[in-house]
Amino acid sequence: PSKGYVGIQDLDNLAKKSFPLCMRHLFFNLRHDHHLKFGGRQQLGLFLKGVGLKLEDALNFWRSEFTMKMPVEKFDKEYAYSIRHNFGKEGKRVDYTPYSCMKIITSTPGVGDHHGCPYRHFSQENLRAVLEDQQLNPRAVEAVMDKVRNRHYQLACATTFEAIHGCPSDGINHPNQYFEQSRKALQC
């Protein structure tokens, strides 16, 4: 995709290659379940806005997923508002910014929620399985798990980035920054 603009057709590929684990998890759960609870819609929706998805595309994307399981009228009535709201088109008309790692790490996802940070909120078994699924070699997996045990979640994320991209990261403190770094790393 050209810089600054991302269309719906780009999302699957970008999610696989350049989304941090927190956003991959939300994105593929949405694709699979055709639903996300509020915390997940906020965390992923604002991230996608930061990635460059425009309001009309965002509405179409969420609508096409949610209406696999509910009538269009219900989506338009109950869900479209908060998407427009996040783009500053409703309510106080604030143009909301995507969540930082700190905000995501300190969130408290409940049962059935998919938001949060996998390094902070997944069980060790789950996280290990996800890392292996990302083709991290055993040494890299151990390096990540070690940082998680010491509660250095953002360092664990940076270690994952380095293992996946084969180049150093500048440190991770925001999911959109992970994304930008990944796009840069994959172009060179």
Ligand code: SF4
């Ligand atoms: Fe997402 Fe930040 Fe956690 Fe990485 S450290 S998975 S970017 S919240």
